[in-house]
Amino acid sequence: MEVTAARRSFLCDIGFWADRTALHEAASHGRALQLKQLIESGVSVNMVTVDNITPLHEACIQAHPNCARLLLEAGAQVDVRTIHGSTPLCNACASGSLECAKMLLDYGAKVNPSLTALTASPLHEACIQGNVEVVKLMISSGAQLEAFDVHFGPPLHIACAKGHVGCVKEMLKAGANVNSRAVYASDNLGRKPIDYTTPASPAHTCLMFYESNPLSLQQLCRITVRKMLGSRASEVIALALTKNRHKMDIDNERPYFFGDIGCWSERTEVHKAASLGQASELQHLIQSGASVNMVAVDSITPLHEACLRGQAQCVRLLLDAGAQVDARNVDGSTPLCDACSSGSLECVSLLLEHGAKANPALTSRTASPLHEACMGGNADCVKLLIAMDACLEAYDLYYGTPLHVACANEHTSCVKVLLNAGAKVNAARLHETPLHHAAKNMRVEMIEILVEFGANIYARDQHNRKPVDYTTPGSPSAVCLQFYETTPMSLQQLSRLAVRKKLGTRALKVMDQLHIPKLLISYLCYQ
Known part of the structure; x- marks a missing residue:
């Protein structure tokens, strides 16, 4: 069939929009009548672009349920993935289209497609967009509440980060793990939640209250029961209420999330010395036989701590003492990731000299x-x-x-x-x-x-x-x-682009080997 590029520039259209068919265009713009005519004329509904985007992906990301229905009825693959791993259901959730999401599930779409380094789950996408009804639909269809995203973590993290209170409530009611971090827990910068609030602000006052007022026994019991039931909580409680109609007076005070259940429990003295840059203390601990590869509950090693804080002297001591250079924490980060995050060139150099992988496997x-x-x-x-x-x-x-x-x-x-x-x-x-x-x-x-x-x-x-x-x-x-x-x-600029594209990532390495004037080499190197 004839394929046309949608919008071409003077450099040609290098990207998602090359090889888009008329079917993609109709689905993307919600032109149901044109789409129907194309389907009836025999056009394939599963034609993909260079980035593996199908017309169904287009209809779902633009929230066109009529087009999605036509495509599904014509045999569109319901769980096809783009080059980035997104399914049409991910796109429907990202657009906030409840109708598209329901339709896809009716046609057998997987609510929990396998995750890779390139994908988020449909529930993550729904929490990013903030449509409570779509979140409810995903949960009722069996979406995994603790599916992990590389930047935000589980869906509950995303809902909180985006400020979608309605989604947060639905996630918690369904049994999402609220204590991925606790009220006292410190983040990777050693700061508690209250440290991010403005002194005397309502949020600051609220957290101070919770830090100084313990939970009642009744509240503790409720949290314990909910934790035991997990994601089955709503289902089991509804069943119990059906069998037992007796009413109970419930104290609806806000819960207080107690305890230091997070990264920082079981941190050793070696962790603390490495984090604070106390090189002499660290050396003393190492010489006394303390392990340099002891991990905290989140698999954070002293080397992670030193790299994240840019403590180069401590990094050297730990590496010389046999610290594992590519150890991963619970989130998959290596010490090199942490050193790059802190911007410490000296730490990065030390790690690479000791064999750290510049390309650790991504998850x-x-x-x-x-x-x-x-x-x-x-x-x-x-x-x-x-x-x-x-x-x-x-x-x-x-x-x-x-x-x-x-x-x-x-x-x-x-x-x-x-x-x-x-x-x-x-x-x-x-x-x-x-x-x-x-x-x-x-x-x-x-x-x-x-x-x-x-x-x-x-x-x-x-x-x-x-x-x-x-x-x-x-x-x-x-x-x-x-x-x-x-x-x-200009033709000169276009020629430079053509040469650079041909050389790719080898450009800087091979440029000096070209038998051309130095002035031309400088031009090719954008100097």
């Missing part, structure tokens, strides 16, 4: 060291990791590639390093490119750099918006993008 819980370095914005760490062959296209569930992360966090220096090393400028996550991030952040310099390296200014995200659509009319970033839309690249 649904982990980001790569290069992602962490780009989040922190340390260009020297990024350069060092790239020199050690860090994967430029390692994929993070929420941001995409390291280039997405650098653009989203407005780290222009990291963007330059990644692009010069051969990172794909038009890599996409759910249609969103690095240029979309730069446009949202109104970073003119970053926009110019990305376009110089071949960014597609016509690429559209999952909301069908181009980068320029995220800028303020008349702003420098809007003017910049409008200029590029109306001014084609």
Whole structure:
């Protein structure tokens, strides 16, 4: 059949939108009549784009239930995955379309598709979007309440992070684990929840009250019973109430989440010394026979602690004493990930010298060291990791590639390093490119750099918006993008892009070996 590219730029359309069929367009825009005519003419409903997106994915992400129904009735695969692992049900939950979600489940869609480093569960997507009815539907269909996402953790974390109180209530009623962290628990920066509040604010006063007032015996009993019942709580309690109609007076005071049930229980003196940078104390403990590989309840080692705090001297002592260089905590992070997160070039160098993997295997819980370095914005760490062959296209569930992360966090220096090393400028996550991030952040310099390296200014995200659509009319970033839309690249620039694309990640290594004038080499290296 004839395939047409939807929106082509002067650089061609390198990304999600190449090879989209008329069926994809009709499903995406909710043109049910046109879709029906195409199906009746014999067009395949399971045709995919270069990123494995089907018309059913398009209909669900744009919340077009009529189109979704036509596609399903015509035999569309209900659990087909995109290149990022998303199923149509994930897309329906992301768009908040209850009707699409119900329809997919009626046709046998899996509510718990297997998770990979690239995927979130339908329940995660529903909690991100904030549609309580969709969350209820997922839970009633057997969605796993503790499915783990690499950035936010379980769905309850996401609902809280996004401020969706209705979703939080539904998750807790269904038995979601509320004590993934407790009221006293410290995070990886050693801070309790109350430390993030403004003194004397309602939130601060509330947490102070809970810290100083113990729970009643009745409340403790309720929490204990609910914990024992877990995700079966609502079902079992409803059954008990059906059998026993006797009423009880319930004290509805707010629960107080007690105890230090989290990362920091069972931390050894070695952990504390490493975290605080007490090198002499740490050396004394090591010499007295203390284990350098003792882990806390979340598998955090003293080496993790030292790297996260940027304590290079302690890192050296631990490594010299035999600390496991690639030990993983419960979230899958290695000490190198933590060192990159803290932006400590010295710690990163030490770990790599001791054999740390620049590309540890990714799971649904982990980001790569290069992602962490780009989040922190340390260009020297990024350069060092790239020199050690860090994967430029390692994929993070929420941001995409390291280039997405650098653009989203407005780290222009990291963007330059990644692009010069051969990172794909038009890599996409759910249609969103690095240029979309730069446009949202109104970073003119970053926009110019990305376009110089071949960014597609016509690429559209999952909301069908181009980068320029995220800028303020008349702003420098809007003017910049409008200029590029109306001014084609010179043949010289296009030639440079073609050469760089051909060389890929080998560009900087082989450029000096080309038998061409040095001035031309400098141009190819964007110098």
